[in-house]
Amino acid sequence: MEAEYIDASEAAKSLVWLDRxxxxxxxxxxxxxxxxxxxNQSAIKLIESLFFDERPKHIEIRFHLIRQMVQENRI
Structure with missing residues (x-):
């Protein structure tokens, strides 16, 4: 799940750049x-979640940008 989440975050950055x-x-x-x-359903649920769980705390903050983009309806 962590690898999919990180890959999705990196893909989201490229997607926003290309969109602009x-x-x-x-x-x-x-x-x-x-x-x-x-x-990956686990990564999708983590992205769409409005609250941070204890489990993904080890994922660096920079990868949580995708959550903000989804909440702002940018992707």
């Missing part, structure tokens, strides 16, 4: 929201 680039050159609609697909 495509919107800047008017290649996509300003209203569109990019979608990140993944199949």
């Amino acid at each position: 680039l495509l919107k800047e050159v008017n290649a996509i609609d300003e209203e569109s929201i990019p979608t990140l697909m993944m199949d």
Whole structure:
């Protein structure tokens, strides 16, 4: 679960960068929201969770950026 969560976080950063680039050159609609697909249900539940559990405390804070992006409806 940890590896999938970290990979999803890194993919989300790239996805947001690419989304901004495509919107800047008017290649996509300003209203569109990019979608990140993944199949690990544990990682998805951790991303969508509004509360931090004790279990994933060892995951570095920088990887929790994906949770913020989902809550802000950026991905």
